[in-house]
Amino acid sequence: MLFFIPVMTPMVANVMVWRLLFQPGGLIDSGMQTWFGIDAPNFLGSSSWAMPAIVATSIWQGFGYNFLVFSAALDQVPQSQLESAQLDGAGGLQRFRYVVWPMITPSIFFATTMTLITSFQVFAQPFILTQGGPGVSTQTIVMYVYNQGWQFLSMGLASAAGWVLFVIIMGITAIQFAGQRKWVNYDV
Amino acid sequence: MTSEASAGVTGRRVRSGVSHLLLIIVAILFLGPLIYAVSTSLKPADEVFTPAPHLFGSEIRWQNYADAFTFAPFGRYLLNSLFVAIAGTFVVVVASSMSAYAFARLRFRGREQLFVLFLGTLMVPQEVLIVPMYWLMQSLGWVDSYWALILPWAFTAFGTFLLRQFFLTVPAELEEAARVDGCGPFRSFLRIMLPLARPAIAVLTVFTFISFWGSFLWPLVIINSVADKGTVPLGLAQFVGQQGTQWNLMMAASIMAMIPTVLLVVLLQKHLVRGLLVTGLGGR
Numbered sequence: 001m002l003f004f005i006p007v008m009t010p011m012v013a014n015v016m017v018w019r020l021l022f023q024p025g026g027l028i029d030s031g032m033q034t035w036f037g038i039d040a041p042n043f044l045g046s047s048s049w050a051m052p053a054i055v056a057t058s059i060w061q062g063f064g065y066n067f068l069v070f071s072a073a074l075d076q077v078p079q080s081q082l083e084s085a086q087l088d089g090a091g092g093l094q095r096f097r098y099v100v101w102p103m104i105t106p107s108i109f110f111a112t113t114m115t116l117i118t119s120f121q122v123f124a125q126p127f128i129l130t131q132g133g134p135g136v137s138t139q140t141i142v143m144y145v146y147n148q149g150w151q152f153l154s155m156g157l158a159s160a161a162g163w164v165l166f167v168i169i170m171g172i173t174a175i176q177f178a179g180q181r182k183w184v185n186y187d188v
Numbered sequence: 189m190t191s192e193a194s195a196g197v198t199g200r201r202v203r204s205g206v207s208h209l210l211l212i213i214v215a216i217l218f219l220g221p222l223i224y225a226v227s228t229s230l231k232p233a234d235e236v237f238t239p240a241p242h243l244f245g246s247e248i249r250w251q252n253y254a255d256a257f258t259f260a261p262f263g264r265y266l267l268n269s270l271f272v273a274i275a276g277t278f279v280v281v282v283a284s285s286m287s288a289y290a291f292a293r294l295r296f297r298g299r300e301q302l303f304v305l306f307l308g309t310l311m312v313p314q315e316v317l318i319v320p321m322y323w324l325m326q327s328l329g330w331v332d333s334y335w336a337l338i339l340p341w342a343f344t345a346f347g348t349f350l351l352r353q354f355f356l357t358v359p360a361e362l363e364e365a366a367r368v369d370g371c372g373p374f375r376s377f378l379r380i381m382l383p384l385a386r387p388a389i390a391v392l393t394v395f396t397f398i399s400f401w402g403s404f405l406w407p408l409v410i411i412n413s414v415a416d417k418g419t420v421p422l423g424l425a426q427f428v429g430q431q432g433t434q435w436n437l438m439m440a441a442s443i444m445a446m447i448p449t450v451l452l453v454v455l456l457q458k459h460l461v462r463g464l465l466v467t468g469l470g471g472r
Contacts, residue, residue, distance in 0.1 A: 001457075008453050009446035010402035012421035015441045019428065020435050024236035027224050034240040039219040063218065092203075122315060124404050124421075128428055142315050142405070149319055150409050159319040166316045177403060 003064040011061065011124040018057040019044070019129055044130050047137040054125045054138055061125075062118070067109045073107035074100070105184040113176050120169050141165045221403060229253070236435045252440040259437050261415050266444070268334075272419060273400035273448075276338045280396045284347025289377045291348065292355035293363070298350035303352075310345045314405070319424035322409060332417060336410045341403075347392045352390040355381055390456050398449050420445045 006014050012079050021027050022043040029040040043053040123142040132139035151158030231245030259265050291303050330336040366376050404421040412416050
């Protein structure tokens with residue numbers, strides 16, 4: 001249940017917390033100084049660290065949802081099959097690879113597809129953490145749509161960028177669906 | 189034999205110890221930001237950035253939560269958000285349940301084609317629609333209004349789809365019996381279908397409320413007078429990047445922004461898990 005909090009709370013409020021975390025003097029910085037005696041990089045102001053910071057925030061936000069998907073899938077794996085595999089001498093890793101994994105592939109497929117789609121639509125994270133900077137190093141497509149449409153008032157470009165995003169998402173989802181035949185099992 | 193067995197037991201114990209340790213580390217990593225937010229929201233302003241991390245400041249300042257309301261028109265944002273989210277959720281539930289009933293039970297020409305077409309709109313992301321929707325709002329004169337916050341996204345296929353699937357599982361005999369007794373389609377919808385659909389409606393209510401409550405991009409483009417019509421996310425975002433952000437008040441405001449949806453989910457927890465799995469609400 002606790003893992004689920006960031007899924008239901010407003011994105012902006014979540015990202016605000018992470019902005020403070022990444023701030024020079026924030027928890028990460030002061031923790032590193034106290035326990036390791038080194039300064040943390042200025043995450044949000046550095047072109048090499050800003051994107052990892054945004055990714056970390058997004059992972060934290062999406063964690064609870066995927067957690068739920070996977071725990072529901074794992075609940076479906078019958079205990080009896082695990083036990084019979086164990087009796088046949090399968091170790092923990094083997095049991096995971098040959099019993100659990102095939103059974104949860106539909107959920108893995110679902111989770112990766114959903115997460116990939118939503119990752120293309122990221123907006124609040126860069127908007128609040130970095131404003132797309134430094135430079136344009138963390139500018140996402142949706143930020144570009146917003147900037148073109150409402151900062152530079154070229155609605156045509158914004159609209160076109162929106163469609164480009166749509167085509168990219170559709171293309172990648174189509175590729176994922178085409179590829180699933182190779183590794184997703186629906187009939188176990 | 190016995191020593192082997194006991195070695196197996198110790199091995200298992202070590203392994204379960206290791207996996208517990210890993211789980212605890214993940215839980216700390218995960219909860220850390222939330223704990224840090226609560227801790228900061230209770231510190232005096234000059235103790236937010238200390239050289240060493242402290243869970244508590246020199247005092248527990250509950251006053252920060254009250255100060256957030258005077259530092260920014262946060263009360264106004266909360267009321268706006270509540271109004272928009274409640275009104276929006278209401279419109280969504282009414283419109284979706286009625287259209288779902290039509291798609292599930294009423295017979296009319298082109299019903300299936302119309303439904304597939306409607307369902308197809310689910311694939312189009314908001315980012316594609318945002319420019320034309322803004323233009324539409326402009327031509328209606330609704331830019332910077334509550335109408336624009338509530339209505340444009342209140343007729344989505346998701347709710348209709350969710351409830352239609354539910355209505356289809358209701359045995360037709362139930363309604364036929366009512367029809368024989370002289371009950372028209374509208375009464376049958378109100379008296380038979382809606383009460384049965386309560387769990388599905390609970391799911392739809394929570395999702396819709398959460399998405400209205402957290403919505404950011406659309407209010408950002410459509411609302412100009414933030415101090416007057418701004419929602420909570422807009423209000424929070426206003427204060428970033430300004431000089432001398434009051435982080436303790438900011439965290440108090442963020443936590444207050446999180447409470448309504450958390451409460452709603454806790455209250456309706458039972459119905460939610462399955463519904464969440466069929467949507468893409470996470471990770472955005």
